[in-house]
Amino acid sequence: MREGRNGFRGKTAMESYTALALQTACHAVNRLDVAVGREAIARNIARIHAQAVNAKRFLGADLKLVVLPEYSVSGFPWGEDAATWKAKAAFEINGPEYEAFGRLAQEAGVFLAGNHYEQDPHFPALYFQTSTVIAPSGDVVLRYRRLISMFAPSPFDVLEKYLDVYGEAALFPVADTEIGKLAAIASEEILYPEIARAHVSNGAQILLHSSSEVSSPLATPKSITRHARAVENMAFVVSANSGGLFGIDIPENSTDGGSEIIDYKGNILARAGAGESINAFAEINLEALRRYRRRPGMGNLLSRHPMQLWAQAYAQHSAAEKSGLGDGASAPARDFYVSRQQRVIAALDNAGLL
Numbered sequence: 001m002r003e004g005r006n007g008f009r010g011k012t013a014m015e016s017y018t019a020l021a022l023q024t025a026c027h028a029v030n031r032l033d034v035a036v037g038r039e040a041i042a043r044n045i046a047r048i049h050a051q052a053v054n055a056k057r058f059l060g061a062d063l064k065l066v067v068l069p070e071y072s073v074s075g076f077p078w079g080e081d082a083a084t085w086k087a088k089a090a091f092e093i094n095g096p097e098y099e100a101f102g103r104l105a106q107e108a109g110v111f112l113a114g115n116h117y118e119q120d121p122h123f124p125a126l127y128f129q130t131s132t133v134i135a136p137s138g139d140v141v142l143r144y145r146r147l148i149s150m151f152a153p154s155p156f157d158v159l160e161k162y163l164d165v166y167g168e169a170a171l172f173p174v175a176d177t178e179i180g181k182l183a184a185i186a187s188e189e190i191l192y193p194e195i196a197r198a199h200v201s202n203g204a205q206i207l208l209h210s211s212s213e214v215s216s217p218l219a220t221p222k223s224i225t226r227h228a229r230a231v232e233n234m235a236f237v238v239s240a241n242s243g244g245l246f247g248i249d250i251p252e253n254s255t256d257g258g259s260e261i262i263d264y265k266g267n268i269l270a271r272a273g274a275g276e277s278i279n280a281f282a283e284i285n286l287e288a289l290r291r292y293r294r295r296p297g298m299g300n301l302l303s304r305h306p307m308q309l310w311a312q313a314y315a316q317h318s319a320a321e322k323s324g325l326g327d328g329a330s331a332p333a334r335d336f337y338v339s340r341q342q343r344v345i346a347a348l349d350n351a352g353l354l
Contacts, residue, residue: 028075102138115210131184215258
């Protein structure tokens with residue numbers, strides 16, 4: 001599979017098409033050894049391949065975008081150290097897993113958005129949780145590394161070296177494609193308004209949210225903030241949740257259901273129930289979005305957003321520790337993340353901010 005570049009310049013965007021938040025089950029590899037885990041990941045990709053291709057048959061030729069849940073083919077580390085999880089579940093940048101996903105995108109004729117753990121030759125001791133978009137050509141046209149994570153390394157943990165290697169543009173990339181300007185948000189990052197706003201400030205029209213989260217009849221933090229991100233950024237949000245979680249000692253329906261597509265006014269266009277499902281599909285009307293963003297009035301929040309004010313306010317404060325892993329030459333100790341958070345809470349408390 002060929003590697004594209006962030007900021008891919010696409011064809012003139014089509015006016016409308018169908019998007020699908022594919023609610024597929026997550027079959028975790030935690031109980032498996034490295035070799036068997038890799039075989040299981042390959043089977044999981046093959047299963048999703050069949051689901052996506054047949055979703056295209058069922059929903060029709062207008063299906064142009066498929067979004068997968070968070071860590072959909074591996075699950076998440078559950079006690080494994082960094083070296084073990086990297087060996088078992090982290091993809092090589094041009095490895096067989098991406099080749100397989102590229103074939104999926106080509107056969108289905110869709111842009112495929114997903115979220116996985118990924119190795120990086122510049123940081124051989126680490127892995128990153130990475131959201132990608134693969135074009136129908138099989139090329140990776142967007143690569144976004146999750147910036148805020150509780151228990152996994154992020155570019156923020158090795159920020160100076162990361163910027164030396166990839167530059168500022170790699171932090172909040174947007175892919176300009178024939179189905180619109182796409183950006184990715186990983187899981188709980190939907191809770192942070194700055195992540196979405198940074199993407200939209202770079203031109204994003206559609207926020208691709210891969211998640212694996214609690215689904216409830218009650219409003220949850222993520223469901224509330226998905227709507228807020230759509231309204232405040234005047235953007236579509238396509239959010240895919242797991243259709244169950246298997247192979248790990250957590251009740252399987254704990255992350256199950258509620259995948260949804262939300263328009264730029266905060267309206268729910270589609271939402272899936274529990275279990276594996278293709279029911280969270282809806283039209284993405286780019287022409288209507290562009291008209292809405294160009295309309296003067298109180299509702300045009302993008303045009304009224306005083307970014308310079310927030311930049312000045314943020315410059316006076318710091319919270320999470322930047323580059324806590326230095327240059328990333330060593331994997332973090334198992335207690336690194338909790339210890340770091342305890343230090344940050346103490347510093348905020350001492351500063352009178354809590």
